[in-house]
Amino acid sequence: MARIIAGVSSSHVPAIGAAIDNHQTEEPYWKRVFSGFEKSKEWMAKAKPDVVILVYNDHASAFSVEMVPTFALGCAAEFPPADEGWGPRPVPVVKGHPQLAAHIAQSVILDEFDITVVNKMEVDHGLTVPMNLLFGSPKEWPCPVIPLAVNVVLYPPPTGHRCFMLGRAIRKAVESYPEDLRVVMFGTGGMSHQISGPRAGLINSRFDKAFLDNLTKDPKKLTRIPHLEYMREAGAEGIEMVMWLVMRGALDDKVDEVYRFYTVPASNTAVGHIILEPKRGAAKKPAAKRTAARKPAASRHKRAAARTKIQRVRG
Amino acid sequence: MARQQNDYDDIPGTFVFDQDRSRQGYGINMFCMSLMKDENRKAFKADEAEYLKKFKLTPEQTQAVLKRDYNRLLELGGNIYFTAKLGATDGHSFRHLAALMTGSSQDQYADMMLAGGRSVEGNRSRSGKESGKDTAGKPRKAAKSKAKAPKKSRSGRG
Numbered sequence: 001m002a003r004i005i006a007g008v009s010s011s012h013v014p015a016i017g018a019a020i021d022n023h024q025t026e027e028p029y030w031k032r033v034f035s036g037f038e039k040s041k042e043w044m045a046k047a048k049p050d051v052v053i054l055v056y057n058d059h060a061s062a063f064s065v066e067m068v069p070t071f072a073l074g075c076a077a078e079f080p081p082a083d084e085g086w087g088p089r090p091v092p093v094v095k096g097h098p099q100l101a102a103h104i105a106q107s108v109i110l111d112e113f114d115i116t117v118v119n120k121m122e123v124d125h126g127l128t129v130p131m132n133l134l135f136g137s138p139k140e141w142p143c144p145v146i147p148l149a150v151n152v153v154l155y156p157p158p159t160g161h162r163c164f165m166l167g168r169a170i171r172k173a174v175e176s177y178p179e180d181l182r183v184v185m186f187g188t189g190g191m192s193h194q195i196s197g198p199r200a201g202l203i204n205s206r207f208d209k210a211f212l213d214n215l216t217k218d219p220k221k222l223t224r225i226p227h228l229e230y231m232r233e234a235g236a237e238g239i240e241m242v243m244w245l246v247m248r249g250a251l252d253d254k255v256d257e258v259y260r261f262y263t264v265p266a267s268n269t270a271v272g273h274i275i276l277e278p279k280r281g282a283a284k285k286p287a288a289k290r291t292a293a294r295k296p297a298a299s300r301h302k303r304a305a306a307r308t309k310i311q312r313v314r315g
Numbered sequence: 316m317a318r319q320q321n322d323y324d325d326i327p328g329t330f331v332f333d334q335d336r337s338r339q340g341y342g343i344n345m346f347c348m349s350l351m352k353d354e355n356r357k358a359f360k361a362d363e364a365e366y367l368k369k370f371k372l373t374p375e376q377t378q379a380v381l382k383r384d385y386n387r388l389l390e391l392g393g394n395i396y397f398t399a400k401l402g403a404t405d406g407h408s409f410r411h412l413a414a415l416m417t418g419s420s421q422d423q424y425a426d427m428m429l430a431g432g433r434s435v436e437g438n439r440s441r442s443g444k445e446s447g448k449d450t451a452g453k454p455r456k457a458a459k460s461k462a463k464a465p466k467k468s469r470s471g472r473g
Contacts, residue, residue: 014409061397065341083351085403142377143456153396155323155333196395197386199328200413203432211412230324232439236329237395265428266408 001182002100002174007247007255008040009187009275010133011216012056012207014125015267018091020268021130033271036261038131043275044134044260051097051186052145053170054128055246056188057152059084062118068154069116071166073108074123074147082122091128091273097144099175104146107173113166123147128272130188130265131274152189152240160242161223161302166248174238174250186248189240191262192233202235203270208262211241212274214256220249263308325442328417330389336400346370347397350404359404384414386472 019030041278061082064070079094105117127147135142148170151157158166169186174183191208194200211234212224230239258275265271316324324332330336337344356450367377379387380401388398388431402412414424417433423459427433 020406058345060348061401062392065337065344065394065397071463085351085400153332153394154333154337194329195409195413196332196389197329198417199326199438201415201427202435202438203431204435205431207342207435228326231323231329231331232326233435234398236326236331264431267408268413268428268432270432309429 002051002177002179002183003101004171004174004185004250005049005121005182005277007185007187007251008044008130008134008138009244009247009272010037010088010130011190011266011269012126012129012188012273013104013266013269013271014059014084014129016271017132018128020137021090027132030266032263036271038310039259040134040261040275041136047184048182049143050181051100051143051183052131052186053174053183053250054127054130054145054186054188054258055147055148055150055243056123056130056186057240058149059126059153061124062121062149065154067277068151069118069149070151070158072115072118072121072149073101073105073117074118075105075116076119076121079121079123079127079147081128081146082124083267084124089125091132091218092140094123094127094131094141094147095144095148098183100174100179101146103177104170104173106275107164107176110201111172113167113169115166118149119240121149121241126188130186134186137212142239148246150246152242157239159223159227160245163242163245164219164223164249167246167251170246171250174218185250186245187244188246189243189271190234191196191270192235192237192238194235195237195268197236197303199217199235201268202238203240203263203264204233204235204238205262205270207233207238207268208272212246212260212262212272215244215248215274216255217278219245219253224247248276251276252278256280260312261308325441327438330386332389332394336389336392337394338392340376340388340394342370342372343388343391343393344378345378347393347400350400356404367434383415385412389416449467462470 018023025034031248061084066069074096075098076096077098081088081091083100096195105115108115131141132312133237192204194202230241255276256279261273263271318335350359367380376391379391385398399409399412411421413456414421417424
């Protein structure tokens with residue numbers, strides 16, 4: 001039986017991808033961001049998933065306004081990186097898992113989630129940036145990826161509740177797949193940001209931190225956040241956070257928060273990241289550790305660094 | 316026909332890309348999509364007004380493209396992920412466009428972001444009705460100890 005061994009959420013800011021592609025990761029501004037994912041890469045190297053299901057949104061790359069599927073499941077054997085106007089990112093072609101994807105499609109549609117099946121699709125920074133953050137920049141991605149593209153561009157996106165329930169249905173599908181596969185579920189996008197209109201640049205760290213707290217402790221509460229509140233409190237594009245709830249819905253009600261990272265800004269955006277694992281009641285865990293963020297050299301970046309929190313809750 | 320009013324129209328400085336704007340801005344967004352191809356970028360750059368005739372834009376929309384009035388483009392149905400392709404054709408990043416849309420210089424905008432971004436305080440509502448409730452909310456325990464005074468909202472574009 002396949003099973004979901006963990007959930008990972010992360011922002012997918014395009015400028016993070018550009019910083020990787022342009023070899024700027026050691027610059028103080030970017031080091032502050034990338035240092036928060038060092039532990040995550042170690043965690044991922046140990047977790048060694050057989051498959052990743054990655055929830056993200058397309059940014060006018062694979063889907064224009066000609067067709068706007070609310071939920072589109074990538075069932076192809078491979079997904080090339082899209083040209084987003086600067087040439088395709090120099091990252092490996094994403095290999096899919098067509099058998100598991102087909103199984104998920106069949107299962108969730110009969111569970112009344114009328115998803116769109118996609119057999120040809122390019123993937124943009126929404127998918128490739130989180131892959132880099134968690135797997136680094138290898139020649140080939142270490143495991144197949146099933147992309148699940150969610151419309152959060154054309155209003156209204158699916159509700160948070162709907163996303164959460166889709167996560168539940170995906171879990172059921174995964175657990176009814178006969179092969180023993182260890183699956184990690186990614187929810188990506190966010191956190192607070194607005195990149196459009198005169199209010200661009202909006203960041204709401206208080207909202208973000210509460211969202212992270214409740215993602216672990218009380219996700220049902222998050223499923224009741226109306227779209228208006230996401231847009232008002234976390235910025236017009238902050239509504240992407242509904243995608244994190246697909247990931248959360250695929251996990252147990254009670255989870256262990258393994259790792260968390262938050263920093264402002266990366267370009268226009270608050271970067272948030274969390275790793276959740278199923279709760280292991282009996283298993284003893286080492287005591288909580290805290291790791292301080294590395295201090296960037298340039299003084300201009302110090303205040304931003306001061307807001308950067310790396311929190312290793314359990315490891 | 317006047318645009319139907321929606322609850323989110325109360326958010327200041329924000330043009331939500333909804334179904335109505337999508338209908339209205341189809342030409343803008345498809346024009347922007349065409350800029351994904353290098354040959355089209357070259358044709359556009361060679362004669363912008365002529366190139367735009369291939370798309371069913373209103374005179375207002377055409378003017379907004381020619382003037383690179385990014386806020387007006389959003390108001391007339393463009394979406395930022397599409398209009399960003401127009402920006403990319405001019406060699407500009409998302410952050411560059413964001414600075415333009417806020418009326419800031421590039422340096423001012425970059426400094427604002429480094430200092431933690433634009434605060435939501437005073438930027439929630441045009442009408443001032445919204446009192447800044449947050450159901451993403453305080454974590455349950457913290458809510459008791461960290462009760463804050465009700466926030467006063469003001470309208471404004473920040």
